[in-house]
Amino acid sequence: MANPRLLTGTHLMQGQQACAEGALAxxxxxxxxxxxxxxxxxxxxxxxxxxxxxxxYLQGADELDSLTIVIGSVWGGxxxxxxxxxxxxxxxxxxxxxxxxxETPCVIVDMMRAGPGTGxxxxxxxxxxxxxxxxxxxxxxxxxxxxxxxxEMFDLTVEAFNLSEEYRVPVFVLGDEILSNLREKLxxxxxxxxxxxxxxxxxxxxxxxxxxxxEGEWTxxxxxxxxxxxxxxxxxxxxxxxxxxxxxxxxxxxxxRLWNKVEANADKLTRVEDGFTEDAEVLVVGFGSVGRSVKxxxxxxxxxxxxxxxxRLVGIWPFxxxxxxxxxxxxxxVIVSEMNMGRVSREVQRCLGRDTDVILxxxxxxxxxxxxxxxxxxxxxx
Amino acid sequence: xxxxxxxxxxxxxxxxxxALKYYRPGAGGNPHIWCEGCGIxxxxxxxxxxxxxxxxxxxxxxxxxxxxxxxxxxxxxKHDYMHTLHGRPLxxxxxxxxxxxxxxxxxxxxxxxxxxxxxxxxxxxxRRNADVTAICVNNYTYGMTGGQYSPTTPIGSxxxxxxxxxxEDGFDLCELVAAAGATYVARSTTxxxxxxxxFIKKAIQKKGFGFVEIISQCPTFYGRxxxxxxxxxxxxxxxxxxFVRKADWDKMSAEEREGKRPxxxxxxxERPEVIKALHDLAKAQREAYRG
Numbered sequence: 001m002a003n004p005r006l007l008t009g010t011h012l013m014q015g016q017q018a019c020a021e022g023a024l025a026x027x028x029x030x031x032x033x034x035x036x037x038x039x040x041x042x043x044x045x046x047x048x049x050x051x052x053x054x055x056x057y058l059q060g061a062d063e064l065d066s067l068t069i070v071i072g073s074v075w076g077g078x079x080x081x082x083x084x085x086x087x088x089x090x091x092x093x094x095x096x097x098x099x100x101x102x103e104t105p106c107v108i109v110d111m112m113r114a115g116p117g118t119g120x121x122x123x124x125x126x127x128x129x130x131x132x133x134x135x136x137x138x139x140x141x142x143x144x145x146x147x148x149x150x151x152e153m154f155d156l157t158v159e160a161f162n163l164s165e166e167y168r169v170p171v172f173v174l175g176d177e178i179l180s181n182l183r184e185k186l187x188x189x190x191x192x193x194x195x196x197x198x199x200x201x202x203x204x205x206x207x208x209x210x211x212x213x214x215e216g217e218w219t220x221x222x223x224x225x226x227x228x229x230x231x232x233x234x235x236x237x238x239x240x241x242x243x244x245x246x247x248x249x250x251x252x253x254x255x256x257r258l259w260n261k262v263e264a265n266a267d268k269l270t271r272v273e274d275g276f277t278e279d280a281e282v283l284v285v286g287f288g289s290v291g292r293s294v295k296x297x298x299x300x301x302x303x304x305x306x307x308x309x310x311x312r313l314v315g316i317w318p319f320x321x322x323x324x325x326x327x328x329x330x331x332x333x334v335i336v337s338e339m340n341m342g343r344v345s346r347e348v349q350r351c352l353g354r355d356t357d358v359i360l361x362x363x364x365x366x367x368x369x370x371x372x373x374x375x376x377x378x379x380x381x382x
Numbered sequence: 383x384x385x386x387x388x389x390x391x392x393x394x395x396x397x398x399x400x401a402l403k404y405y406r407p408g409a410g411g412n413p414h415i416w417c418e419g420c421g422i423x424x425x426x427x428x429x430x431x432x433x434x435x436x437x438x439x440x441x442x443x444x445x446x447x448x449x450x451x452x453x454x455x456x457x458x459x460k461h462d463y464m465h466t467l468h469g470r471p472l473x474x475x476x477x478x479x480x481x482x483x484x485x486x487x488x489x490x491x492x493x494x495x496x497x498x499x500x501x502x503x504x505x506x507x508x509r510r511n512a513d514v515t516a517i518c519v520n521n522y523t524y525g526m527t528g529g530q531y532s533p534t535t536p537i538g539s540x541x542x543x544x545x546x547x548x549x550e551d552g553f554d555l556c557e558l559v560a561a562a563g564a565t566y567v568a569r570s571t572t573x574x575x576x577x578x579x580x581f582i583k584k585a586i587q588k589k590g591f592g593f594v595e596i597i598s599q600c601p602t603f604y605g606r607x608x609x610x611x612x613x614x615x616x617x618x619x620x621x622x623x624x625f626v627r628k629a630d631w632d633k634m635s636a637e638e639r640e641g642k643r644p645x646x647x648x649x650x651x652e653r654p655e656v657i658k659a660l661h662d663l664a665k666a667q668r669e670a671y672r673g
Binding site: 004030052054057058061062067068069070071073075076078080094095204206225226227228229231233235236242245 | 408478503
């Protein structure tokens, strides 16, 4: 019998469909989402494909409903996902904080569109970087991956599921409208590495501590409801057994761990594609759909003999501080091409300090940077 | 230095409070956070007795709550609980039940949580007919934040945010939920322990969305603000005078109904249930899949 979860072979596939196929390959059991451009076709693909894999598609009454269903199902034992655009992320923020505080592994796909507010529903932008990282109240951390193609929509959705299990955090797949509707070659391998949920080694019973973290580790195992573990799940600041606490040391321990379990592993989580960086005088940084133009422009510049390199950031959060500090050390100038008024450029400036000239090459969305525009920018700064 | 001898109090099992074995040791605000005279503890007791009388394995019961005084109920349940966000318990509950339909999923929510911030979750869960149980503790007030009015507070009521008398009228939650499609809808009060336990049992047993509204007393805020007494005795007396049996209500004239509301069972019916339907769909599609 054919495996409905893994359509091994070569396909011509749209980014959103590739994302859905990645979710199935990663073992997604449930999708709950609310229609929104430009992420609706992920929901449509999941509505068709999830039942074929024996899984659940449920349309949320809104984005809040969707993410609560996702989080609840994870504590019931599922692997689950939702998909939306920036406006939907706004509505999900409280639940994102809840997922972070309860260390609930889940995948949230954000196909970014132009904003703020309604903005332009069917046009691309890259303005959601900070709202996925810092949008909910308090201090926590998440992981965000930025694909550049339908192939990466597939690959990084699989990786998002795996990382969410490893770190017990919400993981964002941060695409944009261009990738939503881009159709390209997608190769689905015959095997995909799937990380299974880590279960407790001890037997169920009344003494189990829901929030205990084994010595030397960043997060604990994750049992499900109904297994007799007497789980005390809440987003209170709490002691290991789940009792709410207002103590300074409890708050400090929880906050620092929620922050550092990702931030202290930033080097391990760094995902970058780069080229021509060894002797580069100018470095061009980009991500997502714009990253494609960055690569094309830098290759053109090299053909013309200009000493330019590129870094396409695949992992956006945690920000690859150490990588940027290293790759940017010997360059004279850094150009950051992004479809917003400066997000990655601010992070790059933070990593390199005031001595390095970081130039924001901004477009506000709707139209992405063309290779020619980036080439012009390179010529301007050299 | 002589130390006082430790006297181990050994009480016979028959004298122990019957709900104590379901109480989570070391729960927050031990023994609990509720004010003197509050009705929420009574409803906690009705719930665990309903679970016991139904013979449910407590390890298969997940108790879900949200914010506020009522939201804390779940945190005293010794077995699995999920204390969620204000207004959202029913979404989380639906997710839990989808992942494991064998579980019994109970949500206890206050009146504000049920009908203000969680109003859409309430009507959507009723419409979907998800097999979860919602118990609304309606004491006409936001207690945890200090006694503001909610969407169930009767018009004219005094509260921390209606100092001159409330100018909006409240919901009838049972009518709302019935209209949205719930398959079991009942209302009782904290003056009716046995009926409350029975209604909770029937709501749990219903293969579909079960909703029980339990009118409860908040002597600290609603009682004191509205001169209904600052203790549970006078408030329970007020509740007793304000609610009439549905069978009697049906025979009363409009004049007689003035200032009163009915308690009893309003809906007990069957409709397709979404969680079973989704699993049946998945099973059929999985079997039909040929690639």
